[in-house]
Amino acid sequence: MKISEVMTREVQTIQPDQPVQEAASFMLTADAGSIPVTDGERLVGMITDRDIAVRGIAKGHGPDTPVRELMTNDIICARIDQDIEEVATKMSQAQVRRLPVIDEQDRLCGIVSLGDLARETSDDSAQQALEGVVQPGGEHRQ
Template identity: 50%
Template structure:
């Protein structure tokens, strides 16, 4: 069985919790991504998404000089680099995420794995995609009124 280390992206961009929201947004623009691991040294301390910036900063009137720590999610789901791809696919499906930071057994950040990384693999990808893409009760827009 293939391991996550064989398909993950090793050069994941990382932002520091003391960086500004503007710097995080610029980094997202540069790498054309909507999520960044937040790290202090090689320790994963959170994740920040473009949605976090919109909802936790901009919507609350916080400016571009706000700190990443003010918008990041501290509870981070992750996987280990030596886990089987099929296990990680199942996990991503269950928790409905499209990206997971990858850590070594000392919990040091070594990369990130995305759904697109997994799409290149056949085993488990359809199952993961089905679980990740299922409608959420919280974001169902089908009942919206005009």
């Protein structure tokens, strides 16, 4: 099964020049911990609640700070044509709960979460991804 069959296609995004307060507001409303950052349709980063609360505050940034200053540029993505098992392995290795899904031109097509894998698959994909996420340690990535 391909990741395109289980991903969420309607994804809220934010632009790099928008203030982090708008990103935080979206996360609060959507009860989400991250939001993809796009330039047009092209994915350029991710910003997380941790980026704002820890990195932003630690460096003295305020709510009007542009998203680009706190977002993660080195993002881990799934490709729209990848198999679910391959994406689950990637999520486990990266220790993340969700991955943006992009096409061959790096355009954002959707997002896949552990919940999507658990809800839409009958195999062990979600369990495989979860095992890596709950492992202690590692550098925060997204």
